Amino acid sequence: MKKFTIVAALVGAVALAGCQDFGPKQGAGTLIGAAGGGLLGSQFGSGGGKLAATAAGVLIGAWLGNSVGSSLDRSDQLYAERTYNQAFEGTRSGTESSWRNPDSGNYGTVTPTRTYQNAGRDCREFTQTIYIQGRAQTGTGTACRNGDGTWAIVNG
Known part of the structure; x- marks a missing residue:
């Protein structure tokens, strides 16, 4: 039994x-x-x-x-989010920023590619590459600054 x-x-x-x-x-x-x-x-x-x-x-x-x-x-997401916010806030277009989670080994990069205003909000287009278990996943998106100063991905 x-x-x-x-x-x-x-x-x-x-x-x-x-x-x-x-x-x-x-x-x-x-x-x-x-x-x-x-x-x-x-x-x-x-x-x-x-x-x-x-x-x-x-x-x-x-x-x-x-x-x-x-x-x-979610710990991977926190590492990435911190890097994305710093990149959107103060990195020139075309400059790559990277993150790495030492516990999981996952890592990635984000590169703002264009900055513009939309309905009075600062927005940035970006490219990203995320490596999960060594396999790359790439994508593009747009992030805009909220009224409270935080950044939110609106398309990506």
């Missing part, structure tokens, strides 16, 4: 992971959380109750693991 419970927990974790489109950290967090939650849940109850406890453990563990993995991916 214990082998069945462990297999059920792992199958549940894989099924849950296949339902979402998220980064590798978030996916790993979901799988690890689901497996751990399933194993913990399998320690309670007996018969059908044990199966229900295992299923609940898988679901709760997957949810918690997904949340932790998602938060880790």
Whole structure:
């Protein structure tokens, strides 16, 4: 019965992971959380109750693991956001700025390419390249300064 419970927990974790489109950290967090939650849940109850406890453990563990993995991916976004704001605020057009997250190894660059005003707001077009697990993803966009002085990407 214990082998069945462990297999059920792992199958549940894989099924849950296949339902979402998220980064590798978030996916790993979901799988690890689901497996751990399933194993913990399998320690309670007996018969059908044990199966229900295992299923609940898988679901709760997957949810918690997904949340932790998602938060880790946000650290990459924070490094990038800080660099983008500095580049939009005080970097000449054509000057590249870069960021790197030492924990994940992900990194990228942003280059403002044109500055203009739109409806009284300062705006900057930019190009970006982001390297996730060594694979480059490039794009272009536009950011405009909000009334409070912060920058927001309005097209990108």
